[in-house]
Amino acid sequence: MTGGRMTAAAFLVAELRRARMRRGWSQEELAKAINYSPSLVSAVELGQQPPAAKYLELVDEALDSGGLFGRMLAELVSLDKAQVWLRGWRAILDQARALRWFDPLHVPGLFQTEAYARAVFEAGGILEPDEVERRLTDRMESQRVLYGDRPPQVVAVLDEAPLRRRVGGRKVMCDQAAHLARIATEHPRVRLHVVRSSAEEHPALNGPFILATLRDGAELAFLGGQIGGQELDRREDLSRLQQVWEVTLGAALPPEESIELLREVAESWS
Known part of the structure; x- marks a missing residue:
């Protein structure tokens, strides 16, 4: 209702x-x-x-x-603008068979180190300390999906700019870039791509989004935002975001070159 x-x-x-x-x-x-x-x-x-x-x-x-x-x-x-079955991000994550994730602003939450995530939540002193701790706990717990019995297949595209932007200090950034390189190298169901900052404008720079395929076959998208997120399942919306995804993936480095760039970034912060 x-x-x-x-x-x-x-x-x-x-x-x-x-x-x-x-x-x-x-x-x-x-x-x-x-x-x-x-x-x-x-x-x-x-x-x-x-x-x-x-x-x-x-x-x-x-x-x-x-x-x-x-x-x-x-x-x-x-x-409908208010469908009765909106799942919420954590439910989507738990039910996902595959995720395609782009974020031009931060390291995707699934791959953030605890120190990086804390620095993101503490930025500007906007959140109260207890809210920072609540969000940090939720962020870290959400990453367990990568190591459960049925982890989703994750393909993530990162923009280079957030990897160069200082969040929480040099050690935090060094550890974060090294963590990304390690996951991309060692996790069998994770593939990471990086779009170099020298790449031309592409449509995904309008904002972060996630395309999810759930285990029941449902397809939906999740858009990040300052206040919560937005779930989409209209065919027109999904089709548009899939086109944006394909263009963005085409602008990104292949996996091996992306890993080398991540290692280079880690070294630059050390």
Whole structure:
């Protein structure tokens, strides 16, 4: 609900539940018919997880609804500004199968050292000490996803400028650049690229973004911001960001050259 009115996303969720019940099926029976888990069917009907287009295609077929739910997703839900199933960044991270990440402003959070992250949060003295500690703890805990049972495949593009900008002192920057080079060399599911500062203007410089592919097949994007972040799943938005990603990746150095640059940066700060 938003402003006292039901959103299209909430209406879709409610109609999915009603259609299943009219058929006389339990969530387990629907799950069996569409070859998904009962827990996923439950999460969709509770508005905890967005239904992928493929999921709705199978539901439409199983319930003989003539493609109604697929059309609702494509034509109505995409217009919602407040979808019921917004996940939040940590949930996206935990559910991700693959991440494509660009940040022209800082080292991406997944790869920040504790000292670098602390310096970012303490910059300007805007945040209270307890808020700095809360954010720092959250940042460090989020990195565990890289070392869990099912780490996502991560391709990250960094701009060279943040690697040259002093954050927290020379040792902090030296350690951060060395950490990036080490991850890029040793982690089997992480690939890092660097765009040299001498590269020409490219569209990704408009701001940081992440493209995520989740384990349930959903595709979405996350835009960073001064106050929280913004989640996007409209096809038009994803298509635009994918184009921006391709252009940016094309402007970046290949992995081996990027690692050499990271080592060079680390040496310059030592």
